[in-house]
Amino acid sequence: xxxxxxxxxxxxxxxxxxxxxxxxxxxxxxxxxxxxxxxxxxxxxxxxxxxxxxxxxxxxxxxxxxxxxxxxxxxxxxxxxxxxxxxxxxxxxxxxxxxxxxxxxxxxxxxxxxxxxxxxxxxxxxxxxxxxxxxxxxxxxxxxxxxxxxxxxxxxxxxxxxxxxxxxxxxxxxxxxxxxxxxxxxxxxxxxxxxxxxxxxxxxxxxxxxxxxxxxxxxxxxxxxxxxxxxxxxxxxxxxxxxxxxxxxxxxxxxxxxxxxxxxxxxxxxxxxxxxxxxxxxxxxxxxxxxxxxxxxxxxxxxxxxxxxxxxxxxx
Amino acid sequence: xxxxxxxxxxxxxxxxxxxxxxxxxxxxxxxxxxxxxxxxxxxxxxxxxxxxxxxxxxxxxxxxxxxxxxxxxxxxxxxxxxxxxxxxxxxxxxxxxxxxxxxxxxxxxxxxxxxxxxxxxxxxxxxxxxxxxxxxxxxxxxxxxxxxxxxxxxxxxxxxxxxxxxxxxxxxxxxxxxxxxxxxxxxxxxxxxxxxxxxxxxxxxxxxxxxxxxxxxxxxxxxxxxxxxxxxxxxxxxxxxxxxxxxxxxxxxxxxxxxxxxxxxxxxxxxxxx
Numbered sequence: 001x002x003x004x005x006x007x008x009x010x011x012x013x014x015x016x017x018x019x020x021x022x023x024x025x026x027x028x029x030x031x032x033x034x035x036x037x038x039x040x041x042x043x044x045x046x047x048x049x050x051x052x053x054x055x056x057x058x059x060x061x062x063x064x065x066x067x068x069x070x071x072x073x074x075x076x077x078x079x080x081x082x083x084x085x086x087x088x089x090x091x092x093x094x095x096x097x098x099x100x101x102x103x104x105x106x107x108x109x110x111x112x113x114x115x116x117x118x119x120x121x122x123x124x125x126x127x128x129x130x131x132x133x134x135x136x137x138x139x140x141x142x143x144x145x146x147x148x149x150x151x152x153x154x155x156x157x158x159x160x161x162x163x164x165x166x167x168x169x170x171x172x173x174x175x176x177x178x179x180x181x182x183x184x185x186x187x188x189x190x191x192x193x194x195x196x197x198x199x200x201x202x203x204x205x206x207x208x209x210x211x212x213x214x215x216x217x218x219x220x221x222x223x224x225x226x227x228x229x230x231x232x233x234x235x236x237x238x239x240x241x242x243x244x245x246x247x248x249x250x251x252x253x254x255x256x257x258x259x260x261x262x263x264x265x266x267x268x269x270x271x272x273x274x275x276x277x278x279x280x281x282x283x284x285x286x287x288x289x290x291x292x293x294x295x296x297x298x299x300x301x302x303x304x305x306x307x308x309x310x311x312x313x314x315x316x
Numbered sequence: 317x318x319x320x321x322x323x324x325x326x327x328x329x330x331x332x333x334x335x336x337x338x339x340x341x342x343x344x345x346x347x348x349x350x351x352x353x354x355x356x357x358x359x360x361x362x363x364x365x366x367x368x369x370x371x372x373x374x375x376x377x378x379x380x381x382x383x384x385x386x387x388x389x390x391x392x393x394x395x396x397x398x399x400x401x402x403x404x405x406x407x408x409x410x411x412x413x414x415x416x417x418x419x420x421x422x423x424x425x426x427x428x429x430x431x432x433x434x435x436x437x438x439x440x441x442x443x444x445x446x447x448x449x450x451x452x453x454x455x456x457x458x459x460x461x462x463x464x465x466x467x468x469x470x471x472x473x474x475x476x477x478x479x480x481x482x483x484x485x486x487x488x489x490x491x492x493x494x495x496x497x498x499x500x501x502x503x504x505x506x507x508x509x510x511x512x513x514x515x516x517x518x519x520x521x522x523x524x525x526x527x528x529x530x531x532x533x534x535x536x537x538x539x540x541x542x543x544x545x546x547x548x549x550x551x552x553x554x555x556x557x558x559x560x561x562x563x564x565x566x567x568x569x570x571x572x573x574x575x576x577x578x579x580x581x582x583x584x585x586x587x588x589x590x
Binding site for chain 1 (some may be wrong): 390419422423424434446499522
């Protein structure tokens with residue numbers, strides 16, 4: 001078969017048509033306007049962030065006019081409602097860290113196991129079944145989780161640990177762990193399955209078992225994504241409010257006991273916001289200071305996530 | 317008298333020949349191998365015997381089943397879902413298609429080099445040490461020695477000896493491919509399968525890999541799939557010509573390229589199609 005190129009009919013002058021279109025000029029204008037519009041939308045989100053940070057800072061500064069900064073960051077008593085109030089933030093920080101720590105202990109091993117299973121072992125059928133269920137888990141409102149922790153998990157745990165109080169750190173910690181599990185599982189699974197197949201083949205070709213391939217080649221190659229998912233999940237755990245408000249109690253204590261009542265930074269803010277602290281009182285300003293502290297924590301988490309992504313990136 | 321001496325000499329020569337042939341045992345004996353991808357009959361009644369310490373080239377147009385056959389030799393083909401096989405492939409007298417045959421053990425004996433260089437995203441050192449490590453060799457001194465030997469074996473030691481702990485992805489494509497060959501050599505396999513190992517490389521790197529293949533055949537049996545007929549002619553001892561999932565002709569490379577028996581082989585090697 002021979003290919004014959006035929007001459008185009010001259011009735012269709014494509015170049016002329018293109019030139020005509022250009023003259024109308026609409027395209028040119030849009031070219032100039034669209035970036036401006038896009039810039040404005042981007043600017044709105046940046047400005048909102050700046051606004052929030054400045055509000056936090058101003059009110060926090062006001063708080064520190066009344067309470068010494070040193071007392072705030074080193075004090076081990078948080079008694080804002082007492083006759084002689086003391087504002088040492090450490091009990092609240094400890095409360096948050098306890099809950100976050102328990103959540104991470106629950107979520108990281110489970111989340112990673114789920115991610116590795118889904119990306120390396122599960123058949124397509126199983127993956128199609130499990131992934132939506134995980135996503136449902138991520139979509140459950142936190143208030144539901146809170147009730148679940150208070151009315152179901154705590155009583156169950158009390159059977160195992162009789163000394164467990166009705167409000168404690170353990171139960172909300174475990175439930176927050178379950179709440180952030182889909183974040184870790186889903187993001188880690190993405191990271192694992194984006195490792196090119198050529199790498200798995202290379203490892204299989206050297207006589208590795210599936211488990212060795214998953215653990216020694218795929219996981220290290222995806223490490224930055226996996227660690228970033230863990231840090232992101234941690235910052236969600238730190239910021240989680242409803243579950244700890246319902247099931248954690250409101251007793252800020254400076255100890256490492258997980259069986260007794262606690263109060264986290266977020267739960268304190270809820271307590272004051274829903275109570276009747278008057279505008280302009282020290283208690284009112286204290287929620288901004290605590291909010292700012294919380295902000296510093298999550299900001300640090302984000303910076304750590306960024307640093308991890310860079311530091312542990314195995315380039316391929 | 318003279319005749320007797322000539323006869324004796326000829327007999328001795330024949331004996332030598334027989335001995336030589338005897339020394340070269342078959343690494344692979346393929347009997348009536350058939351393979352399907354779902355309903356696609358990709359390999360049809362393949363019968364091939366591959367000798368040790370030889371370079372065996374597999375040539376043929378795209379989609380003829382040459383890569384599939386190569387991947388069947390270390391059962392890598394099973395990574396594709398929906399693959400079925402019948403027949404047998406005997407590797408050193410054991411049928412590797414038997415259910416009981418351990419793929420991990422097979423792939424420890426039969427290394428593979430892929431079309432695109434695929435080092436792990438680790439340091440050059442860790443790439444080479446990966447194989448020995450998963451098979452339980454942990455001693456640092458031993459590993460150091462294996463890494464050096466393997467990189468020397470793959471003719472890349474001098475280029476990387478000062479940067480063993482840099483990421484392998486910092487190397488050029490040709491160097492990466494030689495690191496992959498070194499990674500393969502590190503577990504001292506019996507056979508090395510190469511799936512178009514130079515198709516992603518520039519001419520100079522290709523030449524280096526080809527020279528390397530020539531050296532490696534002293535100690536290893538090499539089976540190489542290639543698109544490039546000149547390459548097959550340059551480096552192989554025997555050549556198999558595949559077409560539409562069948563072996564059309566399998567003979568010494570000289571014969572295939574100078575005096576093929578089958579018309580289709582002749583058409584292909586003379587560049588009339590494919």
